[in-house]
Every structure is written in C-alpha cells, then in structure tokens.
Amino acid sequence: MQFDLGALRRHPDVEGPGLEASDAADRLILDEAATLIGDVGPGGLVVVDDAYGALALGAAAAGARGIRVHQDLITGERALAQNAERTGHAAEVRSLPLGVELLGGARLVLLRLPRSLDRLDEVVGLIAAHAAPDAVIVAGARIKHMTLAMNDVLGAWFERVDVSHARQKSRVLTARDPRDARQPPAPGWPxxxxxxxxxxxxxxxxxxxxxxxxxxxxxxxxxxxxxxxxxxxxxxxxxxxxxxxxxxxxxxxxxxxxxxxxxxxxxxxxxxxxxxxxxxxxxxxxxxxxxxxxxxxxxxxxxxxxxxxxxxxxxxxxxxxxxxxxxxxxxxxxxxxxxxxxxxxxxxxxxxxxxxxxxxxxxxxxxxxxxxxxx
CATH class of the missing domain: 3.40.50.150 (Vaccinia Virus protein VP39)
Structure with missing residues (x-):
C-alpha cells in the first residue's frame, strides 16, 4: 500500500487551511529517487530541509533504513518525530545537526530546495565535502520557488546536474560527481x-x-x-x-x-x-x-x-x-x-x-x- 503523505501533520508548527505538511514536490522527489532509495543500503540516505518529514518517512516506507535527517526549524524536527511515531517509522530516522555526522559517507541526499541561494550553497558545499564520492543529490521544489541560479549553485559543487520534467508545478534537480572544491572559489560559511x-x-x-x-x-x-x-x-x-x-x-x-x-x-x-x-x-x-x-x-x-x-x-x-x-x-x-x-x-x-x-x-x-x- 502506498504511503499516505496526506496523513502527515505540521504540528507543532502553524496549522490551518492551505497549510499542508507535504506537497507535489515531495512526491516528485520521492518518485525521481525511488530506484536510488532501493539501492542505497542502510545508513546511506540523508534528508535535508524536509519540512515536516514527508521525504524521510516516504523513504522509510519505501524500505530505507538508518535515515539521517537535518531540519533547520525545531518545529519541523518535532513534527517529523511526531509523524514518525504515528506512522511506525520512528526507529528509522535520526535527527542531527548540519555537519560531518549528518553527511559523512552519504550516498544519496534528498533535499528540499531552499529559496535562499546562500543556504543552498552552504548545504551543497557540505555535501560535496563530506558525502561519498559517488553521492547523488535529488533536490526539488515548487517551480514558483525555483530559479535558474539554483542549477548554477549545484553546478559549482557537482560536475553533472540533470533537470526533470515538470509535474504538478514541481521540478527536481539531480546532481552527481562532487567536485573537490567550489567552482569558482567563493568565501566559506558563515x-x-x-x-x-x-x-x-x-x-x-x-x-x-x-x-x-x-x-x-x-x-x-x-x-x-x-x-x-x-x-x-x-x-x-x-x-x-x-x-x-x-x-x-x-x-x-x-x-x-x-x-x-x-x-x-x-x-x-x-x-x-x-x-x-x-x-x-x-x-x-x-x-x-x-x-x-x-x-x-x-x-x-x-x-x-x-x-x-x-x-x-x-x-x-x-x-x-x-x-x-x-x-x-x-x-x-x-x-x-x-x-x-x-x-x-x-x-x-x-x-x-x-x-x-x-x-x-x-x-x-x-x-x-x-x-x-x-x-
């Protein structure tokens, strides 16, 4: 039976009409990454900036184990924990700070594209530095929140960036082959x-x-x-x-x-x-x-x-x-x-x-x- 993303909640974040815990971009990311999720093996999957747990729990329902997760907002982190308990996947997800413990050796990273290019640059740079040499990023968002500059940020850190077809006003970028350093060089973070x-x-x-x-x-x-x-x-x-x-x-x-x-x-x-x-x-x-x-x-x-x-x-x-x-x-x-x-x-x-x-x-x-x- 397909995992019901619509059953997820935003609580303790703000809830109300028009405020959903998942969207079409989450579904597209999971679909584009489906084969990779099946092959990645225990501990190889990392999820970053998953708003309320749709990506992590969708991947867990697809068989992923030992999923490492980072969400910037503490309310999102708590929503994931509550959604994981309700759906029976609490044992499969672990929240960590953004850094080496989260990203070390990762082979697949599912990412909700942030609207901030600076945030994207910092996250993708850390992935390139600490993930496995064969790491793949599958990153997506609603098209209205995407810009061509996101392709450039990913391309500065990864040799290959592929763009999916649009579906339900969402799109996915897939990045492969991490570079040794950002091209061209730029100041680090913070x-x-x-x-x-x-x-x-x-x-x-x-x-x-x-x-x-x-x-x-x-x-x-x-x-x-x-x-x-x-x-x-x-x-x-x-x-x-x-x-x-x-x-x-x-x-x-x-x-x-x-x-x-x-x-x-x-x-x-x-x-x-x-x-x-x-x-x-x-x-x-x-x-x-x-x-x-x-x-x-x-x-x-x-x-x-x-x-x-x-x-x-x-x-x-x-x-x-x-x-x-x-x-x-x-x-x-x-x-x-x-x-x-x-x-x-x-x-x-x-x-x-x-x-x-x-x-x-x-x-x-x-x-x-x-x-x-x-x-």
Whole structure:
C-alpha cells in the first residue's frame, strides 16, 4: 500500500487551511529517487530541509533504513518525530545537526530546495565535502520557488546536474560527481560584515534573514531602542536571526544580559557567532527554541522582536500571533515588547489584545515600531 503523505501533520508548527505538511514536490522527489532509495543500503540516505518529514518517512516506507535527517526549524524536527511515531517509522530516522555526522559517507541526499541561494550553497558545499564520492543529490521544489541560479549553485559543487520534467508545478534537480572544491572559489560559511554605524559585526550562515547585513526594519528598531525600559537588567531578542539586536543591546548597555532565541538552527548558530565576534558571548545566551518556551511566565522586563511572516513558503500571520502571545506571557508586570513590523500588516490591534496597551514609537513609509506594555 502506498504511503499516505496526506496523513502527515505540521504540528507543532502553524496549522490551518492551505497549510499542508507535504506537497507535489515531495512526491516528485520521492518518485525521481525511488530506484536510488532501493539501492542505497542502510545508513546511506540523508534528508535535508524536509519540512515536516514527508521525504524521510516516504523513504522509510519505501524500505530505507538508518535515515539521517537535518531540519533547520525545531518545529519541523518535532513534527517529523511526531509523524514518525504515528506512522511506525520512528526507529528509522535520526535527527542531527548540519555537519560531518549528518553527511559523512552519504550516498544519496534528498533535499528540499531552499529559496535562499546562500543556504543552498552552504548545504551543497557540505555535501560535496563530506558525502561519498559517488553521492547523488535529488533536490526539488515548487517551480514558483525555483530559479535558474539554483542549477548554477549545484553546478559549482557537482560536475553533472540533470533537470526533470515538470509535474504538478514541481521540478527536481539531480546532481552527481562532487567536485573537490567550489567552482569558482567563493568565501566559506558563515560570513561576517562590519557595520560601523551600529558598532556591530554581524555573522551569518546561509539562509538567515538579511544574512550578514542589517535589514531596514531592524535598523529602524535599533534606532529607537535606546529609550526602551531603561532600567531593564535583562532582555530577550525573540526570533533573533543573526543576533544583531542582542549584540547591539549588550553593547549599548554594559550591565545588561540578553537571551537570544530562534527556532532556526542556522539562526541560533549565527547569533552565537555574532556574540563571539563582538566579544559579548558572556552576556548573550543563545537558544534554539519554539518562541519563548524555555522562559518562565512574567520573567522579563524587555523583549525585542522583528517577527517573521512566512510559514515555510506561505505567507501567514500565525507565526507572529504565536510570538506575540508568548511575549505577553513572559513579560514581567511593567515590562514592554518593542516590535517592528511591516505597516501594511496592521498588527497593533493584535498586539493590544495579546500583549497589552500599545503605542507607536516610530514609523517610516514601510515599517512601524511599537511598544506594548504588560499592565
């Protein structure tokens, strides 16, 4: 009986109409790789950036054993674990960090193509460096999220790249024959950039929002944070990305300690590297977590946030709602959430409801900065 990908769930990630745990690209990747999956042998299959487990569990149902998996988001990792338990394949999958233990000796890698070319470059470079000499990558996505530049990234690391026929608005790229080094050479990962106007060096792995740059929304927020809860001894950089806000805060307030947290493994690693390069790692604690799940109620006087508004490839406000709700729970009485958001999203009523009284601090043609207080 064919494995039912439609039975998979996204939980604990955002769920709702139009938000599915698998799609046509997952099915096409599995079909294009079917013969290879049957031949790869125990421990030879690696799955990277499988959103909720469709690729890993589809391969397990096809007979693959000892599957190593890496998902950037901790919510995806947990969804895979729950889906694996429900489908009886928990013993066949093992989640690992992105690195040698994950990729060493791999003969077949199933990959959901990330929208970020930097993320693709970092992942494919690691595969080329650590997988077996006969390793094959079968990578796919919805065509609307693919570009010809993805072929170029794969071709920089692998001698041969083949393109599948389109099916159900999806396509697969298959890469073979790893090169010894990227062609042409390029800087490795992570990468750093100094921002003298902020007094901060930002370090980022591939795919982290804004990379080693500082986006204009975060710049607007940082320009206003000097007056945020001036007596706060600690703060939280929620959905921290590269950790630029955390590094800036402890640089501006030498007695402050900051918790930087993000559900992305790449973001958490970037935030740690940013804290290290700015010599503030002793005052910035970085965690990979789903929102503020590791922090107790009513414990923090200041939370800063530039909320994401994508759930995987879909635009969705559910992530922001989850983060606002968490902030309302964790803020101490009299504490404030300082948040920057795209003005067209109109988050102020939601902030009023989930956090508390909200005032506008700053606004430009694209972004709004608000401060929401817990009574």
């Amino acid at each position: 990468r750093g950039e100094r921002h003298d106007d902020l007094g901060v060096t930002v370090v980022a792995h591939g795919g982290v929002f804004a990379g080693a740059g500082v986006d204009i929304g975060t710049r607007l927020l940082l320009g206003e944070l000097g007056g945020a809860v001036p007596d706060a001894a600690s703060a939280v950089d929620l959905a921290c990305g590269s950790g630029v806000a955390a590094a800036w805060l402890v640089g501006a307030r030498p007695s402050m300690r900051v918790t930087a947290t993000d559900r992305s493994a790449a973001a958490a690693a970037s935030a740690r590297a940013t804290a290290e390069v700015n010599a503030v790692a002793d005052r910035v604690q970085v965690t990979r977590a789903d929102g503020l799940e590791l922090l107790p109620d009513a414990s923090e006087p200041l939370i800063v946030l530039n909320p994401p508004f994508h759930s995987d490839a879909a635009l969705h406000t559910g992530i922001a709602r989850h983060l606002f709700d968490d902030a309302g729970r964790v803020l101490a009485p009299g504490g404030e959430l300082w948040c920057v958001w795209n003005s067209h999203l109109g988050y102020r009523p939601l902030l009023e409801r989930l956090v508390g009284p909200t005032r506008q601090v700053a606004r430009n043609p694209k972004f709004t900065v608000t401060a929401s207080g817990r009574p």
